[in-house]
Amino acid sequence: MRNYILLALSLVALSGCASKGLYDWGGYEDSLFDYYHQPETKLDLIEDLVEHVEYLMEYDEKPAPGLLAEVGTFYLLEGDRQRAVYYYRLEAQEWPDSQPMMAKLIKNLER
Amino acid sequence: MISTKHLLRSIILSTLVLAGCATVPEDPYARVHANKPSSILIPPVVNNSVDVMAGTSVLSTLPKGLGEKGFYVFPVNTVKSLLEFEGFGDAAEIHNLPPSNLANLFDADSILYVTINSWTSKYLVLVTETEVDISYKIVSSEGEELWQDRERLTYTPRNNSTGNPFSDLLAQAISSAIERAAPNYLPLTRQANANVFYNPSYPFPLGPYHPYYLDYYDEL
Numbered sequence: 001m002r003n004y005i006l007l008a009l010s011l012v013a014l015s016g017c018a019s020k021g022l023y024d025w026g027g028y029e030d031s032l033f034d035y036y037h038q039p040e041t042k043l044d045l046i047e048d049l050v051e052h053v054e055y056l057m058e059y060d061e062k063p064a065p066g067l068l069a070e071v072g073t074f075y076l077l078e079g080d081r082q083r084a085v086y087y088y089r090l091e092a093q094e095w096p097d098s099q100p101m102m103a104k105l106i107k108n109l110e111r
Numbered sequence: 112m113i114s115t116k117h118l119l120r121s122i123i124l125s126t127l128v129l130a131g132c133a134t135v136p137e138d139p140y141a142r143v144h145a146n147k148p149s150s151i152l153i154p155p156v157v158n159n160s161v162d163v164m165a166g167t168s169v170l171s172t173l174p175k176g177l178g179e180k181g182f183y184v185f186p187v188n189t190v191k192s193l194l195e196f197e198g199f200g201d202a203a204e205i206h207n208l209p210p211s212n213l214a215n216l217f218d219a220d221s222i223l224y225v226t227i228n229s230w231t232s233k234y235l236v237l238v239t240e241t242e243v244d245i246s247y248k249i250v251s252s253e254g255e256e257l258w259q260d261r262e263r264l265t266y267t268p269r270n271n272s273t274g275n276p277f278s279d280l281l282a283q284a285i286s287s288a289i290e291r292a293a294p295n296y297l298p299l300t301r302q303a304n305a306n307v308f309y310n311p312s313y314p315f316p317l318g319p320y321h322p323y324y325l326d327y328y329d330e331l
Contacts, residue, residue: 065185
């Protein structure tokens, strides 16, 4: 019995140390890696990421740092400046740390 | 019946885990604690290995590792694309820029420089072992070094045992073949990052967007 108590204690301590996820990153890591190495799947990856951030916004979940800007950049690289600016604005709204960088990007795109 | 072996194992586990939560006497993060960066810029990784996919696999897994610690991590691909657009396509060249110039370009509080020193896969019959050696360094926007670490890791893809030795053997052989075709990059780099930033004995500090940030600094 004491064994189980100790085990339970370990588990409690473990969960106390481990950080619970703050954000839903979707398939960000895999998408990014595939984006670099399987360019032929690029458009699908962009679509997945866009769907993911739209889902987050619909459910009022805070998007992870950088995700909205990455979507903006994917659009920019595909030649869609308008959508890029839209997502850069959203990133700046969500994350004050990004504001100076986003402002620079937006300023350049709207010139 | 409680076996002594099990009891001992539980005690050791509890102690280890509890020790993991306790503060260590010498603070490897003293300068991070004093500087309290809110945002981290991660420029492209310098890859000194011959493995062309190693750099981007490390880059792809760093934002989540540090974002989940409560920092604002600048969008790595946006940063990479912007630097390329500015004429900086070479990671080593970017790492050689004065840190304050790089930080100012993005208004970042700190910069994380990551260098892959080596990355080698050994193809054995049933498993593929990959040995990596990665250096991590965080510098403040003023160029002061806040922290550094070096991770050496040997990675073998994991398999869940089926309980049947024959199918286990087959699964291992298949897993090894897959690792040969497209080495298991992301799980490996996630493991390396976790060893560095989530080490239970001295976990990396929390950033301001973490719910326990204030408690963390209160307890220092």
